[in-house]
Amino acid sequence: MTLANLQRDMEGCSRCSSCKWVPFNQVKGLRFAKNCPSITRYNFHAYSGSGKMLMGLSMVHGRSELNEAVAEIIYKCQLCGACDAACKVFRDDIDLTEVLLELRAQCVEQGESMIEHMAMMDGLKKDDNTLGEPKEKRGEWAEGLAVQDVNTQSAEVIFHAGCRYSYDPDLRDVVRGAVKLMLEAGVDVGIAGKAESCCGGKAYELGYRGEADNYADDMISRVKNCGAKTLVTPCADGYAAFRYLYPKMGKELPCEVMHISQYLEKLIFEERLAFEQEVPLVVTYHDPCHLGRMSEPYTGNWEGDKLLRPARLKRQGRHGIYDAPRKIISSIPGVKLVEMERIREYAWCCGAGGGVLEADPDFAGWTAQERVREALATGADALVTTCPWCVSVFKEAVDELGADLAVYELTELALESAKTPQIGLSIGGNRHDR
Ligand code: SF4
Ligand code: SF4
Structure with a gap:
């Protein structure tokens, strides 16, 4: 796969800008209707999924070149997949995530990757971790x-x-x-x-x-x-x-x-794990992009006309992991789940993905704060998620906002409610009066 192989996808973009928004039939209010951190923060079309495809198309057509400024925009993106999931509602013949991934491969090939990412890759080669x-x-x-x-x-x-x-x-x-x-x-x-x-x-x-x-x-x-x-x-x-x-x-x-959320759910189903301790908490759940839409299984490289591609081979974000974490939350006595406006395949990103946390921590933090504000709007006591990157950026965002909101990893709640509480969360310490 190369960028040129995706020319038809890029040419197919109708500039409708649907990739910037939660699909309209899923919008619950204007405040939390946007889905793409990049276009929302930088407010210029090039930063959107569509804009990045137009840059890619221009390069494939030979009308422009990849340079530092273009690479900078390509990497101002969490690779969260929200643009792809929204675009697919209307245009299921365009694979936007594939284009975003190929643009990055092109950046590395042409020596235009981010200096922070080069340092990360040096560390990775030396010690096998990021x-x-x-x-x-x-x-x-x-x-x-x-x-x-x-x-x-x-x-x-x-x-x-x-x-x-x-x-x-x-x-x-x-x-x-x-x-x-x-x-x-x-x-x-x-x-x-x-x-x-x-x-x-x-x-x-x-x-x-x-x-x-x-x-x-x-x-x-x-x-x-x-x-x-x-x-x-x-x-x-x-x-x-x-x-x-x-x-x-x-x-x-x-x-x-x-x-782990699927495995714990399996253990509950097999009656090998039981939640017995009451955890009196109202929580809201954040769908991590990489557990949700970005984990939808690969369906192969369709080489023909994508308009003829069977529906089961289109990655629309629906087959990520959304239910297992919610089932665990619902299995814990005393916990009440209230949902945010942007959920499941249309969830807003935590901000840490795609190398943004390393290359532009300010943008990552801004994105996380946006999600924390959405969590606060639910009135929940705690924001629960199940991804280590999400947990750490949310904790920082809560601190920066001075917000009255606890942040928990899903396993922490499971441990708190398991037969023998394992780690003793200070549940209630961050609760709002109600
Ligand atoms: S939603 Fe899809 S077709 Fe519409 S502008 Fe975005 S990428 Fe292009
Ligand atoms: S992957 Fe996420 S951050 Fe990147 S362009 Fe798409 S919606 Fe925006």
Whole structure:
């Protein structure tokens, strides 16, 4: 796949600007009707999904060149997929996300990637993680847990912590707690510890295809060697890489892939996990882009006229993971879920994705604050999500706004309500009076 292969998609853009808005039949009010952080923040057409396609088309036609200014706009985008999901409501023959990914590959090919991303890639090559942390510390989060070492032992389930959960001290209780819940349910869990590497998804999204390929091969051989039947990850980015990017790269993991929210839901269904403690909390749930629309499985490269493509092969964002986290929330006694205006495949992004957090933290923070304002408008006590990047940018946004809103990782709520509360959240400390 190259940018030129997507010429018909780019030529097909009717400049209707629907990619800038939540589809009209889903709009509940003007304040939260926009869907694209990039065009909303920078307010110039080039920043929208359509604008980026027009730049790509101009390059394919040879009318303009990729330069620093163009690359800057290409990377002012969280790769959240909201533009694609909205465009598909009207134009299901255009694959906008594919164009955005190819533009980034072109930037790397032509030496126009962001300096911050180059630094991240240097760190990735050195220590196999996107945070620049030492490789040998990667497994420290799991110290003392009775898990198998998949480097030397087999395991039924391989747990891939992902870069952020492996290193972020604020998320250590969450990732340990997720594994504890699985172990207490009798699951045979293994981890790779310090041998675990990045999934490569971030490298692919930034345009570094060769590196992404290597990490995918590494992941696949690790799963093959330990014979795991299921891979479970708490990382939304990793989940999207396994379900969408790997097959797109022509790579297939030899096992079922589940996000931790799906796995916990399965344990509840099998009556191996029960929530018994009351958690008196009104929460609203944020759909992480990479667990939602961006994790919709890859459906292949349709080479003919996309107007003739069967509906089941169109990625419209509907087949992401939306129900499992909501079912877990609803299973917890005392918790009440109130929804924000932009949800499921039309959710507003947290701001951290697509390399924006690294290259433009101010834009990432602005995007997160917008979501926090939407969460506050529901009157909820807490904003719950299930992606490590979302959690950390939301916590910062709440601090910056001075907002009275708690931010929880979904697993924290599960741990709080599990038979034996595991980590003791200060539930109620951030609640509004009502
Ligand atoms: S919604 Fe689709 S067709 Fe309309 S302007 Fe956006 S990209 Fe173009
Ligand atoms: S992927 Fe998200 S941020 Fe990027 S252009 Fe589309 S809607 Fe905007």
